[in-house]
Amino acid sequence: MPSDRAPRAARYRVYGMSQSYFTRKLTGYLDYKAIPYLLRRFANANRSAREAGWPGAMPVVMTPGGEYMWDTSAMIHHLESRFPEPGVFPADPVLRFIDYILEDALDEWFYRAAVGSRWFYEENHRVGGWELARDATHEMQIPCDQAYAGVKAHVTATCEPFGVTGANIDSWIDEILRPWLRVTGAHLTSHRYFFGARPSLADFAFFGGNAAHFINDPLCRRCVDSDAPAIVAHTHRIMEPEDKEFGDWIASGEVPETLIAILAELGRFYLPWVSAAAENGKAELAFANGQRIEIAVTPFLAEARATLLARYVEFRSDALDEILERAGIRSYFSDYADRAGKIPSYDKPPQPALNRPFGPPWETERAAQ
Incomplete structure (x- = not known):
C-alpha cells in the first residue's frame, strides 16, 4: 500500500446499503483513500x-466530530480538502471538466437504468431487491418478505417520474445502458481507469452503479459479461484497492478516441434531454423504437446542471472546446454558459437541502437503492 494511503485514526460512519448506487460510490472512494469508516x-x-x-x-x-453530511459529490469534494493525497481530481483542466461531465451523467442518468433494471426484471429484483430488503430489516425489524414486497410495490409505482416504466425498460437497456457499457468497456480495455492509471471522481461514480447494480444483479451482469468484460475488472480493482498499484493520469492534451466516444454517447440522449429540461422544466425522451416519455427535471438536478455549467465557465479553453466539439457536444455547454450557477463551498461538511429522494423516505429507490 502506498504510504500516502496509510489508514487514518478518525472514523466516519456511513449509513447506507451495499446494494445502494450512491453508498457504493462513496465507500469505493473511502476504500481507495484509506479513510477509515464503518x-x-x-x-x-x-x-x-x-x-x-x-x-x-x-x-x-x-x-x-458528530456532524452529519450528505450528497456524495459534495462529500467527496469536502473529504478531498481534508485528505488531499492521493488526489482524485485530474490536474489538467480539460480532463478535470470531462471528469465532471462523466460524474454528472453517471449520477443523474444511469442510475435510472439501474433502478428500472432492478425492479422491472424479476430475475434482478429476486436477487438485488431481496438483498436490499434483507438489509433493511436490520433497522426495520419486520419479516424480510414483507420488506421485499413493500419496497418492490412502492418503487415500481414511483419510477415513472424519473422516466422509467415497465413498458419502456427494454428501451432503456437496449438504447441507453448497453451502448454505454460498450463504449466505456472499450475504453477500459486499454485504460485501467477513465483518465489513466489512477481513479478519478467519475471512476467512483461508475463503480457505484456497477458494484450495486450492474455487476450485482444477474440479468445486468450477463449484459456486462457479454458486452464489456473490462468493466468487471474495473469494478474489482476499485472494490479491493489494497494490493493495487496506481500510476499517473493520461498526458495533458492526449485524450484518446475511446474517451471521445464516451462523451459522444452522452450526446445521444442525456445531454439533449438535460439541456432542454433544465431550461424548460421538462423535456421529452424519444427512443428509436418510437416510444416517448416526458420527464421533468428536479430542483436538485437543475442546480447540479447550473453547477456543471459554472465549472465549464471556470475551465473553458480552446483545448476544452476542441475536445467537446470532436465529441459533438460542445453546444450543450457553450450555448448555455449564461445559465451557469455558482460553485459551492465544501469547507464544511455539506448538507445540501435539495438532495432528496423522489418519493417518501426509506422506500424510494433513489433513497434506498
Missing part, C-alpha cells in the same frame, strides 16, 4: 440525521 445498514430511520436537516437521499454520513 458501514451501517440503514433504512432511513436515523432520527438524529433528520434533526440535522438530512432530506432523505442515501447515504448520510456522520463525521468523527
Whole structure:
C-alpha cells in the first residue's frame, strides 16, 4: 500500500446499503483513500440525521466530530480538502471538466437504468431487491418478505417520474445502458481507469452503479459479461484497492478516441434531454423504437446542471472546446454558459437541502437503492 494511503485514526460512519448506487460510490472512494469508516445498514430511520436537516437521499454520513453530511459529490469534494493525497481530481483542466461531465451523467442518468433494471426484471429484483430488503430489516425489524414486497410495490409505482416504466425498460437497456457499457468497456480495455492509471471522481461514480447494480444483479451482469468484460475488472480493482498499484493520469492534451466516444454517447440522449429540461422544466425522451416519455427535471438536478455549467465557465479553453466539439457536444455547454450557477463551498461538511429522494423516505429507490 502506498504510504500516502496509510489508514487514518478518525472514523466516519456511513449509513447506507451495499446494494445502494450512491453508498457504493462513496465507500469505493473511502476504500481507495484509506479513510477509515464503518458501514451501517440503514433504512432511513436515523432520527438524529433528520434533526440535522438530512432530506432523505442515501447515504448520510456522520463525521468523527458528530456532524452529519450528505450528497456524495459534495462529500467527496469536502473529504478531498481534508485528505488531499492521493488526489482524485485530474490536474489538467480539460480532463478535470470531462471528469465532471462523466460524474454528472453517471449520477443523474444511469442510475435510472439501474433502478428500472432492478425492479422491472424479476430475475434482478429476486436477487438485488431481496438483498436490499434483507438489509433493511436490520433497522426495520419486520419479516424480510414483507420488506421485499413493500419496497418492490412502492418503487415500481414511483419510477415513472424519473422516466422509467415497465413498458419502456427494454428501451432503456437496449438504447441507453448497453451502448454505454460498450463504449466505456472499450475504453477500459486499454485504460485501467477513465483518465489513466489512477481513479478519478467519475471512476467512483461508475463503480457505484456497477458494484450495486450492474455487476450485482444477474440479468445486468450477463449484459456486462457479454458486452464489456473490462468493466468487471474495473469494478474489482476499485472494490479491493489494497494490493493495487496506481500510476499517473493520461498526458495533458492526449485524450484518446475511446474517451471521445464516451462523451459522444452522452450526446445521444442525456445531454439533449438535460439541456432542454433544465431550461424548460421538462423535456421529452424519444427512443428509436418510437416510444416517448416526458420527464421533468428536479430542483436538485437543475442546480447540479447550473453547477456543471459554472465549472465549464471556470475551465473553458480552446483545448476544452476542441475536445467537446470532436465529441459533438460542445453546444450543450457553450450555448448555455449564461445559465451557469455558482460553485459551492465544501469547507464544511455539506448538507445540501435539495438532495432528496423522489418519493417518501426509506422506500424510494433513489433513497434506498
